[in-house]
Amino acid sequence: MRAEDPRLTTLSPETAATGLLPQLAHARNPGMALDLDWVAGVQANTSAIERRCATLGGRRSVKKDWQAAWLLKAISLIDLTTLSGDDTPGRVERLCAKARQPVRPDMLAALGMTGLTVGAVCVYHDMVETAVRCLEGSNIPVAAVSTGFPAGLSPWRLRLAEIGESVKAGAKEIDIVISRRHVLTGNWQALYDEMREMRAACGEAHVKAILATGELQTLRNVARASLVCMMAGADFIKTSTGKEAVNATLPVTLTMIRAIRDYQDRTGHKVGYKPAGGISKAKDALLYLALMKDELGAPWLQPDLMRFGASSLLGDIERQLEHHLTGAYSAGYRHALA
Numbered sequence: 591m592r593a594e595d596p597r598l599t600t601l602s603p604e605t606a607a608t609g610l611l612p613q614l615a616h617a618r619n620p621g622m623a624l625d626l627d628w629v630a631g632v633q634a635n636t637s638a639i640e641r642r643c644a645t646l647g648g649r650r651s652v653k654k655d656w657q658a659a660w661l662l663k664a665i666s667l668i669d670l671t672t673l674s675g676d677d678t679p680g681r682v683e684r685l686c687a688k689a690r691q692p693v694r695p696d697m698l699a700a701l702g703m704t705g706l707t708v709g710a711v712c713v714y715h716d717m718v719e720t721a722v723r724c725l726e727g728s729n730i731p732v733a734a735v736s737t738g739f740p741a742g743l744s745p746w747r748l749r750l751a752e753i754g755e756s757v758k759a760g761a762k763e764i765d766i767v768i769s770r771r772h773v774l775t776g777n778w779q780a781l782y783d784e785m786r787e788m789r790a791a792c793g794e795a796h797v798k799a800i801l802a803t804g805e806l807q808t809l810r811n812v813a814r815a816s817l818v819c820m821m822a823g824a825d826f827i828k829t830s831t832g833k834e835a836v837n838a839t840l841p842v843t844l845t846m847i848r849a850i851r852d853y854q855d856r857t858g859h860k861v862g863y864k865p866a867g868g869i870s871k872a873k874d875a876l877l878y879l880a881l882m883k884d885e886l887g888a889p890w891l892q893p894d895l896m897r898f899g900a901s902s903l904l905g906d907i908e909r910q911l912e913h914h915l916t917g918a919y920s921a922g923y924r925h926a927l928a
């Protein structure tokens with residue numbers, strides 16, 4: 591991307607701060623009746639999608655102040671995540687401190703920015719209460735992964751109960767996992783019903799549907815599963831748990847965000863997008879943002895419609911920002927957390 595590219599320069603360093611102000615929330619996606627004809631008609635041209643994505647890096651590069659502004663934007667969209675079996679309250683406390691102040695104050699001041707936070711903190715149910723306590727007064731929501739994450743194979747009533755427990759503990763966002771077998775067997779009614787019930791169990795909490803795209807075999811399946819989850823009322827569709835062999839990719843992203851665009855064109859409802867898993871480099875985050883802006887436009891560059899699910903992306907972004915300000919790269923271990 592050249593600096594003068596009108597599609598991307600609207601996020602100038604000067605307007606970045608404005609772009610980071612809390613946005614008026616759009617109406618939630620209410621969903622619609624399952625339309626099996628629409629689902630059956632969805633196709634994905636894999637080679638065309640892969641071709642487009644393969645050339646994206648060459649056509650999109652952003653430098654200097656513009657890059658810094660885009661990186662600050664990326665930080666505001668991160669669901670800062672820890673999803674490990676060895677998570678402790680201490681780790682979550684440190685993560686929440688980082689969520690409140692993702693960039694060193696002197697660096698932030700030098701970049702002309704104040705009040706920057708990440709989009710949310712994402713944890714397992716057991717850590718929700720700790721995160722909620724640590725984030726009190728910050729307006730940063732806590733997201734809980736739920737429904738037998740990551741495989742989604744625990745008994746159905748326990749999956750629903752888990753959602754209820756996390757909402758009770760204070761989670762404002764619930765990242766559910768879908769049953770991959772419903773997609774692999776083409777049982778769209780079962781996927782729709784499951785998603786619908788999980789959304790209802792979330793109540794006022796927003797629901798992100800994790801498709802685990804690395805296990806869905808084809809981009810056509812990804813497109814159809816995206817559509818069915820949106821019809822069932824998902825607020826966000828999310829690529830991956832971070833635990834599959836293949837997690838977020840650009841081709842999967844293009845497929846899913848085109849499904850979001852089609853859904854909005856036909857229903858008028860906006861659904862958010864969350865690529866997650868394996869996004870750890872600042873330059874990759876910039877590619878995702880460029881694709882979002884090209885395909886969906888500026889409204890999808892706000893935290894109510896775009897998130898990165900990432901445990902280590904923030905550290906690399908900080909390194910790039912420091913390089914932008916000082917001309918030198920600091921060692922990765924200095925940004926070990928996130």
Ligand SMILES: O=C[C@H](O)COP(=O)(O)O
Pocket residue numbers: 671673712830831832833866867868869899900901902903
């Ligand atoms: O939902 C978020 C992912 O689990 C984070 O994955 P990551 O650790 O590869 O960044």
